[in-house]
Amino acid sequence: MSRKNGGGSNDDHNQDNLEMKGLMDALTKRDLEIKTFCENAQKEIKETGKIADDTKGALELLAKSGTEMQERLTALEQKGARRGKSQAQAKSWGQSVVDTESFKSMADGRLGRTGRIEVKAITSADDSAGNLVVTERLPGIIAQPDRVATVRDLIMPGRTLSNAIEYVKETGFVNNAAPQVEGQRKAESSLSFELATSNVRTIAHWIPATKQILDDAPQLASYIDGRLRYGLTYVEEEQLLLGDGTGQNILGLIPQATAYNTALNMAGDTRVDAIRHAILQVRLAEYRASGIVLHPTDWERIELTKTDDNAYVFANPTTGAQPRLWGLPVVETTAMPEGQMMVGAFNMAAQIFDRENTTVEVSTEDRDNFINNMVTVRAEERLAMAVYRPESFVVGAFPDTTDPTAGA
Numbered sequence: 001m002s003r004k005n006g007g008g009s010n011d012d013h014n015q016d017n018l019e020m021k022g023l024m025d026a027l028t029k030r031d032l033e034i035k036t037f038c039e040n041a042q043k044e045i046k047e048t049g050k051i052a053d054d055t056k057g058a059l060e061l062l063a064k065s066g067t068e069m070q071e072r073l074t075a076l077e078q079k080g081a082r083r084g085k086s087q088a089q090a091k092s093w094g095q096s097v098v099d100t101e102s103f104k105s106m107a108d109g110r111l112g113r114t115g116r117i118e119v120k121a122i123t124s125a126d127d128s129a130g131n132l133v134v135t136e137r138l139p140g141i142i143a144q145p146d147r148v149a150t151v152r153d154l155i156m157p158g159r160t161l162s163n164a165i166e167y168v169k170e171t172g173f174v175n176n177a178a179p180q181v182e183g184q185r186k187a188e189s190s191l192s193f194e195l196a197t198s199n200v201r202t203i204a205h206w207i208p209a210t211k212q213i214l215d216d217a218p219q220l221a222s223y224i225d226g227r228l229r230y231g232l233t234y235v236e237e238e239q240l241l242l243g244d245g246t247g248q249n250i251l252g253l254i255p256q257a258t259a260y261n262t263a264l265n266m267a268g269d270t271r272v273d274a275i276r277h278a279i280l281q282v283r284l285a286e287y288r289a290s291g292i293v294l295h296p297t298d299w300e301r302i303e304l305t306k307t308d309d310n311a312y313v314f315a316n317p318t319t320g321a322q323p324r325l326w327g328l329p330v331v332e333t334t335a336m337p338e339g340q341m342m343v344g345a346f347n348m349a350a351q352i353f354d355r356e357n358t359t360v361e362v363s364t365e366d367r368d369n370f371i372n373n374m375v376t377v378r379a380e381e382r383l384a385m386a387v388y389r390p391e392s393f394v395v396g397a398f399p400d401t402t403d404p405t406a407g408a
Contacts, residue, residue, distance in 0.1 A: 204380030260396020285391035287345035349392035
């Protein structure tokens with residue numbers, strides 16, 4: 001059987017493409033099913049005050065199946081990225097740009113001076129930030145520190161072909177259910193709903209570079225891999241958490257979340273206790289919490305908690321296990337305000353809709369680029385986020401944040 005570039009047969013390649021198409025179609029179908037079930041859930045809450053068990057179970061099953069399909073799709077995309085590279089080396093995110101026909105045509109001066117390339121889920125290889133080729137200089141760039149953006153990983157993924165997502169959102173529930181005396185007027189509860197719209201927003205930025213970069217593929221790959229993609233994910237995470245919804249901002253999770261119920265606090269509570277109270281608050285809103293978001297400083301204080309004999313309670317300095325608390329994954333990010341916590345049903349109560357994956361454009365036709373021998377490299381993405389049940393996200397300050405001497 002003939003093989004190309006050591007990456008597998010043509011039959012294997014075609015089979016993977018068919019499977020990827022099937023998975024993308026299945027994910028699209030699943031998103032429509034989730035939307036239908038969420039609408040049914042809102043109706044059930046309005047009619048009965050709670051979500052039916054079968055509806056809740058179906059939503060959980062859809063969320064789980066979607067995660068499994070997404071993982072399989074990512075694995076296939078990564079496999080495709082490895083195919084064709086010698087010694088099974090993955091093609092970098094930036095190298096995938098310079099290897100396209102659009103880029104090669106522009107670099108050779110053929111058919112115009114603008115190239116547009118959409119990049120989909122390609123893992124970074126070891127050489128994704130290649131050394132700059134500069135005479136009489138040390139190779140490489142001393143990069144600014146990067147912040148790992150992981151809030152997106154907690155939220156249910158989705159796709160859209162529209163410029164806006166419209167959905168029904170519950171805005172309030174007053175539960176006056178109580179034992180009743182026959183023959184007397186029964187207690188009245190109330191539910192409030194509103195039609196919500198989440199507009200697709202664009203996150204983008206650009207950098208100038210000399211024209212010689214067109215002849216220096218590793219340097220272009222370094223530009224794209226090292227800064228542009230990171231810049232998008234950095235701002236995306238801040239938008240998902242803190243966006244105020246004004247102008248072109250996404251309406252983030254924190255502005256829509258329910259305030260932490262401080263009445264749950266008890267004397268002697270620690271930060272760990274407060275997080276458990278918040279988990280209960282989410283559970284009472286009919287969903288189960290799936291994640292915790294903290295500022296790194298607050299997570300450190302929790303991890304450094306010790307017993308009277310100086311043993312760590314929540315951390316083992318010799319292991320690198322994923323941060324978890326009360327059985328839930330902990331995302332530590334500097335986008336989260338210090339001294340506050342956020343607990344939520346990220347996997348069911350909110351959803352990200354990607355309209356356009358990260359797209360890169362390189363052009364000389366920008367202002368006076370031509371006469372200055374410059375090019376412009378631009379990266380952008382388009383997405384929207386819908387929060388179906390704000391009560392299932394709880395945010396608030398730790399009870400000891402006003403006392404800097406208090407323990408974790």
